[in-house]
Amino acid sequence: MTIRLALPVCLALAAPAQAFDMDAMTPEERAAFQAEVRTYLLENPEVIRDAIGVLQLRERQAEILRDQQLARANADALFNDAHSFVGGNPDGDITIVEFMDYRCGYCKRAFPEVEALLGEDTNIRFVVKELPILGEPSLLASRYAVATKIVAGDAAYKDIHDTLMEFDGEITPAALTRLSEAFVLDHAAITAAMDSDEVTDVLVQNRALADQLQITGTPAFVVGDQMVRGFIPADQMLLIVADLRGQSE
Incomplete structure (x- = not known):
């Protein structure tokens, strides 16, 4: 030309x-x-190619801004509700919230990464949001886990949560009975609580919050005012945490 x-x-x-x-x-x-x-x-x-790259960058920047606005608007429900399990360092300077499903393969893949993250950085506060979206077995597992927390406390919930995250069999009432026996829990009390309004309210609130945040899959993480939709390894999560700490200095 x-x-x-x-x-x-x-x-x-x-x-x-x-x-x-x-x-x-x-x-x-x-x-x-x-x-x-x-x-x-x-x-x-x-x-x-360059024009498409610019468009994709602008779209990604708009998504990040939208997610930050959503996280800030729902901060109290994310970080300060009275029903979610809080692990890691309860007084940590950075809070990570995970929306998870016990039957989600990527949640299971993320589980050891989260554990490694909390082990490496002892100043992270970790909040678990049960979000059973993969059918009745997922709902059964979440009801059991939430009921365990209500009946037996946080330590028992942590044991059950970790075991269910590593569990690769079929989640059935019989499997949950064996789980209660393994951890010497009052299975009758937990079973009675599973269908209670209190457990239902927890799951309904978690689902409503996920809808507010436009979360449609698991795992999903909120780190400060940043959202990560999907699996992320521990080293990348640490980079996000370091960046947030740098912004607050």
């Missing part, structure tokens, strides 16, 4: 929208201009 042809195209592409009016062109001028644009793009296809 000659410089004579490329120059009008470049000027037109660079000009403000109001300075360039296609409607003011004659049909012949419009056809010639469109032909030059087509030729320019065919000879310089990297322009399309």
Whole structure:
């Protein structure tokens, strides 16, 4: 393409929208201009790639801003509710919230990463939000875990949570009975609590919060005012934590 042809195209592409009016062109001028644009793009296809890259970057920046606004608007429900299990360092300077499902493969993959993270950084507060979205066995497991917390306390919940996260069998009432026996828990009391309004309210509130945050899958993490939708290894989570700490200095 000659410089004579490329120059009008470049000027037109660079000009403000109001300075360039296609409607003011004659049909012949419009056809010639469109032909030059087509030729320019065919000879310089990297322009399309660059434009797509800019668009994707803008979309990602908009998503990050939206997630930050959602996290800030729902901060109290995320970090300070009265029903969620709090692990790690309860007085930590950074809080990580995880929405999880016991039958979610990526949640199971994330579990050792989260444990490694909490072991490496002892100043992280970790909040668990039960979000059973993968069918009745998921709901059964979450009801059992939440009921265990209510009946037997946080330490028992932690044992049950960890075991269910590593469990690769079918979650059934019989399996949960064996789990209670293994940890010497009052299974009758836990079973009675599973269908209580208190347990239902916990799960309903968690689901409503997930909807507010536009969370549609598990795992999903909220780290400060940042959201991570999906699995993330411990080293990447540590980078996010370090960045948040740096912003607060």
